[in-house]
Amino acid sequence: MKLNVYGQMIPVKRTKGLKELGMMGFYSPNTKSIEIDSTLRGRDYNETLMHEIIHSVFDAISLNTIVSLEVEEMVADNVAKCLVKNFTFKKKVTK
Numbered sequence: 293m294k295l296n297v298y299g300q301m302i303p304v305k306r307t308k309g310l311k312e313l314g315m316m317g318f319y320s321p322n323t324k325s326i327e328i329d330s331t332l333r334g335r336d337y338n339e340t341l342m343h344e345i346i347h348s349v350f351d352a353i354s355l356n357t358i359v360s361l362e363v364e365e366m367v368a369d370n371v372a373k374c375l376v377k378n379f380t381f382k383k384k385v386t387k
């Protein structure tokens with residue numbers, strides 16, 4: 293799957309063993325890609341994906357240069373949980 297974040301196509305991969313490394317997923321500003329632990333399903337998957345999308349938006353608009361990583365994590369966690377609690381998500385089909 294690829295996501296369009298401000299015109300940049302961000303690949304999303306399912307990766308084995310991330311939870312064992314202490315993370316559900318991550319966004320890499322170097323490779324402009326998202327990886328999500330392959331075992332996540334349902335709400336855990338959606339919250340993690342939203343969380344990482346928020347990190348990619350912070351990177352895309354350089355918000356990470358003016359707010360601390362701690363604040364970025366709080367925004368990503370809380371906005372992701374709020375969105376997933378109130379909406380259902382379905383990826384648009386893109387060409």
Ligand SMILES: [Zn+2]
Pocket residue numbers: 343347365368
């Ligand atoms: Zn995070």
